[in-house]
Amino acid sequence: MQLAPCITMVTLGVADVAASTVFYEKLGFARSSASNEQVTFFRMNGAVLGLFGRADLARDAGVENSMPGFSGVSLAHNLPSEAAVDEAYAHALACGAKPVKAPEKVFWGGYSCYFADPDGHLWEMAFNPYMPVDGNGHMALPG
């Protein structure tokens, strides 16, 4: 068989689902009515973003809930200009995000910054002049 190229949901394990929900709502995401005390769902541009207790997520997967440093994962949100990256970064910090890397020109020719959510999950805000995003925030990636 071949697995279809599909990500249905990205789940972030968090220390406090309610507090992280407030953070993401401040950022601008709308909590789905399918959410409950244990899990929050945000309808994104296709995939769903889920917030779930970190210990619960480890238990669900059957792995040890060891405390990480760098998770080895980042989520990118592409924007149409350098100014939009600056604005998104300032907005995120105003919402309580942790500053990780201020907006700057980066080695691949774009312009980006990183902030972290309350649990350290990394978000990159990026302007990529070579790969514009469509109205749904999807990159026009060649086949």
Place this chain on the structure above:
Amino acid sequence: MQLAPCITMVTLGVADVAASTVFYEKLGFARSSASNEQVTFFRMNGAVLGLFGRADLARDAGVENSMPGFSGVSLAHNLPSEAAVDEAYAHALACGAKPVKAPEKVFWGGYSCYFADPDGHLWEMAFNPYMPVDGNGHMALPG
């Protein structure tokens, strides 16, 4: 401002971009021609999946490349039946995935399993009878 509910790319930091690319190609994903030696792009159902050196990703974000245990992140791929979950799990193991949790009925009423990619990134294969996926693999999440 409000940040649009958008994930453009999910980047996984990996020890060996070439080896991980082979793993994901075996699973069934097609490498975009925009890929190069440093980074691999897979066009998924909207968001892009990126593979990038773990040390490079840490450097890009400006964070320490500490070695994690549990990353606190999982990527879910939803499927239309329990049988499809069983099939996807067997396929992933045949591709060299590490078994993490064999398919089983789970507390939220669905049926799921977890495997890990060569770097331990967790993928859940899930059948959710309450939230069917559309032809693009997107959940019909209420607003």
